Amino acid sequence: MVAFLVTVSDAGLWNIGAAFWGLVAGVAVSWLVERADFAAERAR
Numbered sequence: 001m002v003a004f005l006v007t008v009s010d011a012g013l014w015n016i017g018a019a020f021w022g023l024v025a026g027v028a029v030s031w032l033v034e035r036a037d038f039a040a041e042r043a044r
Contacts, residue, residue: 002025002026002029003022003023003025003026003029004022005022006018006021006022006025006026007019007021007022
């Protein structure tokens, strides 16, 4: 949802388009919210 909202907002920063920032925001929020899942995956 975050990735979609950032992309739709058409926020460009440093001459980089919203699609890239949407991906970055989506991965960042996913990592923050699902830290335990990422840690469990790394432990395997």
